[in-house]
Amino acid sequence: MAAPPIISATDRATAYAALEPQLRELLRGEPDPVAAMANFSAALMHTFGWHWVGFYRVVGQELVLGPFQGPVACARIGYGKGVCGTAWKEGRTVLVADVDAFPGHIACSPHSRSEIVVPLHDAMRRVVAVLDIDSSALNDFSDIDARGLEALCAILEPTLG
Numbered sequence: 577m578a579a580p581p582i583i584s585a586t587d588r589a590t591a592y593a594a595l596e597p598q599l600r601e602l603l604r605g606e607p608d609p610v611a612a613m614a615n616f617s618a619a620l621m622h623t624f625g626w627h628w629v630g631f632y633r634v635v636g637q638e639l640v641l642g643p644f645q646g647p648v649a650c651a652r653i654g655y656g657k658g659v660c661g662t663a664w665k666e667g668r669t670v671l672v673a674d675v676d677a678f679p680g681h682i683a684c685s686p687h688s689r690s691e692i693v694v695p696l697h698d699a700m701r702r703v704v705a706v707l708d709i710d711s712s713a714l715n716d717f718s719d720i721d722a723r724g725l726e727a728l729c730a731i732l733e734p735t736l737g
């Protein structure tokens with residue numbers, strides 16, 4: 577796979593701001609959550625070139641793999657397990673600078689070095705899905721990514737229920 581583009585923190589903030597109206601337009605009038613999550617993950621991947629971008633949906637007591645871009649990934653993650661299950665359990669964005677240093681990290685790919693997971697909520701503020709992004713670079717995510725991705729996820733949330 578091609579190396580991801582190097583995007584500086586300043587450029588990332590600009591990229592998130594530019595993506596916001598584009599995603600609003602792309603998702604406008606599309607009520608199907610799978611279609612919306614698929615286009616959302618494609619837009620992020622083609623903008624930032626990360627290793628893996630995708631969704632896990634809350635189905636009963638597990639997270640189940642949803643639309644994504646990148647190599648194959650584990651299909652199911654338990655509540656509180658790994659980075660994704662932790663973001664679900666704690667209801668907050670989790671940044672992991674070095675996946676090898678995160679106890680219980682679920683290694684779907686040896687190329688993943690850092691990770692960010694953003695929970696998505698329904699109208700009752702229950703977590704219904706998480707956005708998971710893996711980078712092949714160490715320490716690739718900052719608060720700029722957390723705030724930028726949370727703002728983009730807020731566009732998607734109404735589609736998820």
Ligand code: SME
Binds near residue numbers: 681682
């Ligand atoms: N690393 C994640 C599992 C999902 S993959 O990265 C796509 C975790 O620890 O929850």
